């Protein structure tokens with residue numbers, strides 16, 4: 164079995180060599196069992212010397228392939244590039260910052276041999292800040308009510324995929340890529356095991372609070388149109404309320420005659436409804452924005468330097 168390791172790297176010059184050494188040790192242990200390994204590193208337009216580090220690795224080790232982007236296209240694009248360039252019978256997707264322990268690959272291989280197409284590593288939340296744990300828990304609670312696929316807390320991109328899963332994911336050509344959801348959408352027999360969360364080895368996480376918020380919204384919006392449906396339901400509910408209130412007001416006017424006061428009611432209704440309308444417009448706008456990006460059919464990334472066949476980058 165040829166195992167491809169796909170790792171997106173953004174400003175990882177401090178850690179990429181360490182990462183490669185550790186994965187290579189795992190490769191050495193898997194070799195006697197008849198498993199070969201190749202490495203596909205994607206430099207996502209790093210601002211530091213990650214590319215140079217990758218080139219050094221490639222000179223030293225013929226199994227290393229690298230693809231370097233013309234600018235930072237984001238982790239999702241890097242993942243896609245890595246998957247396109249991986250030629251293995253199965254692919255392990257993992258972060259380059261050693262937060263995904265390479266030793267677990269052996270375990271994944273065993274489970275893969277049991278016939279699972281996706282072997283998913285799920286991290287525990289030990290060592291995370293309380294607030295982060297709680298928001299995550301709340302988020303998954305809400306999201307799983309709203310989307311069709313099942314998203315699981317702690318499950319990320321660290322997983323082993325069979326060739327048919329990789330082919331399926333690569334063929335999903337959407338521009339807004341939410342890998343977590345794409346993997347879940349693809350399906351196939353999957354199994355999950357847990358591992359203890361590790362701290363970053365060097366460098367720093369590129370997630371800001373805002374980034375996380377937007378990522379969360381992507382998860383909500385990428386997979387169905389239920390938010391649009393919810394807007395419709397809300398609108399209908401409001402219409403019913405308005406009908407009842409009108410009937411009551413008109414009834415009161417008929418019985419008691421017209422009484423002018425009502426300033427508070429008008430202002431609250433006006434501002435409240437305006438807020439609701441803005442949210443609904445926002446939801447519609449989000450979907451329109453997504454359509455806008457999809458119809459352009461721009462490539463997901465542009466390659467600046469690589470040591471592999473370029474043909475694969477030409478696929479739109």
Ligand code: UDP
Nearest residue numbers: 171172173207237238241258259260368369
């Ligand atoms: N990454 C990337 N492009 C980006 C941001 C991150 O390729 O724009 C890579 C990064 O090098 C790492 C992985 O994605 O290998 C996860 O990033 P990070 O550690 O910042 O995220 P976290 O572990 O905090 O979720």
Ligand code: MG
Nearest residue numbers: 258260262368
């Ligand atoms: Mg990380």
